[in-house]
Amino acid sequence: MTGELNPRFSFETLVVGAGNRLAVTAARTVAESPGTAYNPLFIYGPTGLGKTHLLMAIGQRARELASQLSVEYVTLDEFVEAYHAAVAAGQSDALRSRFDRVDVLLVDDVHFLTHRREMQAELLRIVGQLQSAGKQIVLTSDCPPSEIENLDERLLSRFDGGLVVDIGAPDLETRIAILNRRSEEREATFAEGVLDAVANIEVPNVRELLGLLNRLVAYQAVSEKPLTPWGAKELLEGEEQAAAPREAVQPESPPAPDEFADFLSDVEHTVTEQVEAWRTHLEEAIKRWASEGFSTARLGALLEEEAPVAVGGILRQFERDVERLRGSQVAMVRLDKERSQDAVFFDPDRVEEADELVQTTLEEVGPPPGPSAAWTFDSFVPGKGNEVATNGARGALERPGSRYNPLVIVGSTGVGKTHLLHAIGHELAAAPDAVVACLSAQQLLDELVEAIDGDKMDRWRVRYRRVTAFLLDDAHILAGKERTQEEVFHLFNDLFSSARQLVFAMLQPPKEVEGLDDRLKSRLQSGLVVSISGPDRDLRREIIEMRLAEQFGEADAELVDYLAARPAESVRAVLGLIQRVVSAAESQDARPSAAIARDVIEGVVPARQRTSTDVRTSGVLASPVTGVRSHEKVVWSWPDPVERVIEELG
């Protein structure tokens, strides 16, 4: 079946000119390193310009360089014939495997593929097979692939994926060179100028040019006198002109349209499109999901089926599984970014496993510390000093993560920042699926040190990056702690970019905190910075009334008036005053009254109070009852006693 390579058609006998230089260069490259340079190589050009010559030259050169190479030259017609014969004999597999073994496949005249869908499919299969095995394919055609009528898109793209070169008609010089070489081969000699004259005759291709030469050789063999250039021209052109009318008289009956063939190709088209539609759907789906990185083994297995498969339902189920995987993956991204790239999240056959992995990771990580139950909005007493902050908090809660993000609450110690922070945390935690981290910077710092120490930073990060809201108390503590700032900075960015609410409480506005990294400063300043000032008289009164009412049912009006009139920088100071009075009253077994208060605050301090602690304190005393144990929040010593005296006198 395979056409033999004509030894005359080699690169040596090929005359290279401007018209075919590119094609010849490509052909040489391909022959010298098959399967590596241009694959497939597609050479096209009008008939008679040397495509077949080139094709055979490739085959011969490839064989010369590596004799073990299996080179097959075949015209499309031979290919079709062989295929039909093989199919008829039930041996199409043998034919296929034969082609699959070829190292260099040379296919001539592929333009005859027009309308031959079956052959196109077969050729596509072979080309794909050879290409993937690194074998060389060279094809020729009289038109570019895109102009081969009705050519399968896939085949077209295969051809275009290699190198497509054309061969043009030879120029005058090339024509003379061709004629010279060919007459040498034929050992014919002509008078000077004869071949030039022949080269000047207009013929569409080399084959016809050589035809002219043949006639010349034949004429000269029987002629006694050598041909002159003029004689040669006259002879050949005369013949041409004489031949022309002969051709014209032959009536060319228009080919009767082959209606049946037309019908057949129509049916073929519809069958391919419709009957195997499930396969097409499946292949498209596989392509799509595979390109998104999902394992399509489940779908791929179906392609092996011969009978149609109910792909609709299967694809829908596949899609649902993919959605589930994506959900799990999103959850995993919050927990552990690295793990979210695990293969399990890309295999719809392992949906359950993916879920389990998320669950396990969640359990490993543990929840971050949440807001304390002691501080809620219910027990937060609003007043003038905290009005702005409270409104800010309410605003942030209306649209967490987007309205005021971050929210920074600034105020001196004891004014209720922590209370407000935790209260916000409570509200945020009420949202479904909320994971709220609410802690002091000191706690964060301790955890971080522990994590660094135990080499569990990943875990630490996961723990906080999954939160839906992050509230940090005493953020000013971060000052000077570079590593912690670094982590908080990244955490901030991570949470902020996914619109999670961030709330910070600190003593000074971020920009005034020394030792705080500028990038963190600017981020904290970028949201809403609100301040809480010390309680005014009204707020003090309210707090005192509330606190006394809690303990004694009803507050003594005089006592309330008295205590409210006392200056206090913070709510904590007010609570300290109340606590002192209550303690004094308890020691006297009496209800707290204005008189006791006066005694306590302006007069003698009860002995019990003094003995209860060795440490000298200021008027501001942190009682264990209020739950404040932070060393930093208690002023343990005054730097200058004089100021204290002045204050007490005032």
Next chain:
Amino acid sequence: MSLVNFTTREITCKIVYYGPGRSGKTTNLQYIYGRVPDNRRGRMVSLATQTDRTLFFDFLPLELGSISGFTTRFQLYTVPGQVYYNATRKLVLQGADGVVFVADSQARQLDENIESMQNLQANLIEQGVDARAMPFVLQYNKQDLPRDLILSPDELNEALNFWDVPSFSAAALKGTGVFETLKAASEQVLRKLSQGEPA
């Protein structure tokens, strides 16, 4: 009847040419027969009376060869047009995958066309076939007759094509429109295959 057999990889389509007597159903088949290469056509079975009227039915098997790996066969049938052969028509109509209704474009044949169309519907309903779901095309044959004798395709559409199915002008004797009609019917039939596939 199983239209597509995926196990044996065979496609068999039965297309019935329906229509009133003398509308040109057999002529359609004969023209097709004449265009099919010898190796593709089976023997055309035609049972006609001496006056060339189809007595029983015409049957033209077409072997389309292997298409996408499916051995594809088309079976074209005609029904006898005359009113009194309804039993035969029902028989032929059984298991049809598609119907080509060949109407006689002559104005005086309009009633026969309508009657035949009603008969087709009645027979389909009787066989429990939803006529609207059946691949169906119309052919207005004899459009080569003088204008004053025939109705235009538009007029025929108005009268017969109430489901708005594809319709073709034809002159079956000359072959005009014959393959167009067959192509459209085949395409509809084959398209239905994919719809019939469990989704």
